[in-house]
Each structure stands twice: as C-alpha cells, then as structure tokens.
Amino acid sequence: MLESMTPVDPLGEALHFLRMSGTFYCRSELTAPWTVALPAMENCLMLHVVTSGECRLEVGESAPLLLRTGDLALVPHGEGHRMGCGAGALPVQLFDLPRELVKDRYEILRYGGGGAATTMICGAVRFDDAAAQRLLEALPRVIRVDAWESPEKEWLQSTLRLIVSEAQELRAGGETIITRLADILVVQAIRSWIASDPAAQTGWLGALRDRQIGRAIALIHRDPARHWTVELLARQVGMSRSAFAARFTQRVGEPAMQYVARWKMHAAEAWLKDEATPLSELASRVGYESEAAFSRAFKRFAGVSPGSVRRSSFREIRIKPALQ
Structure with a gap:
C-alpha cells in the first residue's frame, strides 16, 4: 500500500541540505597588475563575487573566464586556480600574502601594482551533509552567474549592493551580514546552474526530477x-x-x-x-x-x-x- 503521496520536492530537499560549515570569507582589494594563485582545498567549494572592477578566473587548463562587476563564480570541487587582472604580474600564492584578520570567519586582503582596482568577496565553504556532498559531486568545475542577466537579477543586484556597502564601511556586525548573504549567493548560484544547464537534467540530479x-x-x-x-x-x-x-x-x-x-x-x-x-x-x-x-x-x-x-x-x- 502506498504511503501518503504528499507532494515531494527531492531537488528542493537536496538544496535544503546545503547547510554550510567551516565557512571563511575574505574581502579582497586588488590593483592591477596582480595574479593570485589559490591552493586546492579538498572538499571545499570556493566562491568569488566581484563587487567592483573585473578579473580573470583560470581553473586548470580551461580558458580564462572573465568576471565583471556583479558576477559571481563558484569553483565547487576545491580545485586550485588563479585569479588576476592586467599583464606581467607573476602569480603569488594566496597564503604568502599578508591579510588582516577581522573576525574568526572574515579577513581583508590588499595587494597589487597600483593600477585599476578590483574588489571581491571570496570564500571557502564546506558541506558535511551527505546529500549536500552528493549534490556538489554533480556540479561542473566552474559555475558563473551574471547578476545583471539572471532571471533573479533584481534581488541578486540588491544583495550585491548590500554586500558592497557592508564591505566598504564594515560597521558593527558587517562581517556577519556579508557572510550570511554570501551563503545565500552560493545556494542561488547552484540553483541557477541546475535551472539552466542541460547537464543538470541527467545523472543523479536528473533522477531527482x-x-x-x-x-x-x-x-x-x-x-x-x-x-x-x-x-x-x-x-x-x-x-x-x-x-x-x-x-x-x-x-x-x-x-x-x-x-x-x-x-x-x-x-x-x-x-x-x-x-x-x-x-x-x-x-x-x-x-x-x-x-x-x-x-x-x-x-x-x-x-x-x-x-x-x-x-x-x-x-x-x-x-x-x-x-x-
């Protein structure tokens, strides 16, 4: 006999399990030319939100991805990658750069050659739930969301503006606002990819549908x-x-x-x-x-x-x- 056939949203439930642990965010203030090499972080998802300016993102041997103001990108599998702007700057390892620790989960990085400015919110996020890990395994190497072209552009733009405001002023509780909003952006970026990419219609994600x-x-x-x-x-x-x-x-x-x-x-x-x-x-x-x-x-x-x-x-x- 069938149990109650209450409507079930398996995909929504999988997204619900994206409760983050070990989250750490960094506000980056960078001036061209600069190139920063980020190390591999096993079983972490990495997030980059460009709040002003632009930069390139390179993962492995893939072609560089240009990120502009309002773009957010995820590197879901913790692969090492490079970010930079301008020519001629040798890559510097992230952990070799001085950083200002503001709170346990938030720091500020300032670096570059004094040219065109780029500011970003970057983060490393862990998901310990089994459903979350299975979902992340299904994601591609990089996910990019354009806040100006997304169907949810109004609230995405509002969220980014609030992150920019908090990052610039860093009032009391500002790092808490930034990290919570960034958590939401991670889930939204994954939702956006699932809704738009044909690859999300197959495999385990397809089975959920x-x-x-x-x-x-x-x-x-x-x-x-x-x-x-x-x-x-x-x-x-x-x-x-x-x-x-x-x-x-x-x-x-x-x-x-x-x-x-x-x-x-x-x-x-x-x-x-x-x-x-x-x-x-x-x-x-x-x-x-x-x-x-x-x-x-x-x-x-x-x-x-x-x-x-x-x-x-x-x-x-x-x-x-x-x-x-």
Missing part, C-alpha cells in the same frame, strides 16, 4: 534507519518491482539497494564528524541492530572504523566506492 525515482530517493534520504527493499520502495512510489529496479539503475547509475547501503554510510560519516553521539545510537539511526554490525559494515565501505573517522574529524576520510 523523475517523479517516482525522485520520490524514492527522498524516502531513502529521510529515513536511513528503515529496512528498505526494492519491493518496498517500488510499492511506495506505485511501480512494479521490476520496472522500478530497472528505472532506478538507469536514472541513478547504480542499483537501488547499493544506493541505500551507500547512503546509510554517507549519513553515518557526516554524523560521526559532526556529533558526539554514542556509536550504538548512531548505528540505530542507520538501521543496524548492534554497534558491532554497524562497525563492520562501515569499515567495509570506508576502509577504517567509525572510531577512526571520529578521531580524525579534521581530515577528510572519503568513503570508498566499495560496492562498485
């Missing part, structure tokens, strides 16, 4: 403790077992039960890093009747014990695709 497969994914995400089976998931979304199994594999790229098992472990990994919950309780959250059974399953996926992840929470221990 499928009325029945997307609902099944949402059910798995909401209740990792449940003992899901192909038959149960198919019944919940009104499909036959065989049709559901085939369509899930085709849309998601892996069988339903493999996805369920992997999801439980991703959720457990996020909780291990973020909470001090006893392992016995955490095991119950992902549907295991004992801590020992959970620990064995987790080690098969991650290659390390749950306790090791908890003790090493400041390092990223990526779950290995052991079921592939």
